[in-house]
Amino acid sequence: SDPHGEVNLRNSGDKNYVIVDGRNELGEIGVYHLLRETPRNGIYRHCGQTYRVLDIIRSAGRVQVRPDHTRNETTPFIRKEISVRRLLRSADYPSIKIATVRLEVNEYLMSLTEKTPAGTVVQTWPGAAGTPNHRLPTEGTMVALGEPMERSLRSRLGSRFDAAWSSCERVIASLYPTVSGPCDPQDYSSGVTKLSNGQMALVLYDMAYDGVELTRAAMDHMPQLVATAIRLIAGCKCDTDRGCIRCVQDPRQDHMTSKSATxxxxxxxxxxxxxxxxxxxxxxxxxxxLLITKQQAFCKRCGAKLTTGAKFCSECAAPTQEQV
Incomplete structure (x- = not known):
């Protein structure tokens, strides 16, 4: 039989975890979805049944759950770090650099919050609690601000700059299918990062392991994407400068967005x-x-982010010597 249909491009760099309720196997899940659907203490729904995640056994590749009759929901807060590794092709303007790049995306759990159907917070679990990170080596397109332009924008916008730059990233990413053609929203993603030379950059990247050249087209179409983003925001009929989810607001998090600053x-x-x-x-x-972002260290045992200078992992207490 043809094995190609059995390969999951988004998870090909990670092993799948088996979700088990006692001896009953419910199915498999990749690390990308594990972070979002089955973190430790999370509420997981499968085939109309509700389960609570008890443990994640990384060595065995198992997620242990038990039935739970709650109507509550859990929401993970996931931090994303993007490390640019290599320039492939670049277009240098006087004030900005647009480039196709090799990069690595690392996502890790910062906290998990449980809420009632009415939205009341029941409990918050800080940290990763042993939930593995999702690491994705891939490729994408980067827009990096030159130092004079960033200084000028920060001077003009003050504390609003960071939120405005993140809004630029989200809007440009949402418009990418207008130049690439129809594509699944799970096929690509985006984020902002600071390069080791201090430059702020926004990145569109492939969600496939090692990349499939999906977001390379953004480099050649960036002027068109930016122009379309301007028309979208300027033409949005929402009432306040904070905007709405059709223009600058983040539907997943409550940022202090601003249409005018964006x-x-x-x-x-x-x-x-x-x-x-x-x-x-x-x-x-x-x-x-100059464009290689500094590598963050993570615990080999539990995958938690290591604090610079720490001797032990804050999550599992493993010694940090020789950990990367």
Whole structure:
């Protein structure tokens, strides 16, 4: 039989975990969905039944659950870190750099909150609690601000800059299918990161392990994406500057968004590209050390993020010597 249909591109770098209720196997789950659906203490629903996650046994690849009759829901707060590893091809404008890049995405659980159907918080569990990280080496397209432009935007927007830059990332990512053609929202994702040289960057990346060149087209179509984002936000008929989920608000988190601040950033991006011919560079297998983000250390035993200088993991108490 043809094995290609059995390969899950999104989880091909990780083993699947088996979800078990006693001796009964409910199914399998990859690490990406495990973080979101079956973190430790989480409420998991399967075939109309409700379960509580008791434990995640990483060595055995098992998620242990038990039946639970609660109507509550649990919501994970997941932190994403994006590390740019290598430039592939870049377009250098005077104020910004647009590039296709090799990168690594690391997602880890910060906390888990349980709420009643009325929205009342029942309990919050801090930390990863042994829930494994989801690591994805992949490729994507990056837009990095030059230092003078970022300084100018921060001076103009003050404390609103970071939220506005994140709004730019979300809006541009949401519009990507307008230039790539129809694609599943799970096929690509996005985020913001700070490079080791201090530059702020937004990144669109493939959700497939090692990348499938899906988001490379964003590099050549970035002027069009930015222009469309400006029209979308400027034309949105929501009443307040905070916007709505159709323009700048994040439907998953309550950020202090601002339509006017986001438009300032987008207009600056548009002006930095308008009528200019960038310097194109094919980097091949080389890399630009100035754009390599610093690697974060994680516990080998439980996957939790390690604090710089700590001697033991804060989650499982494993010694941090020689951990990466």
């Amino acid at each position: 438009l300032v950033c987008l207009n600056a991006l548009s002006e930095s590209m308008h009528g200019l011919s960038p310097v194109m560079t094919d980097h091949g297998y080389g890399c630009d050390d």
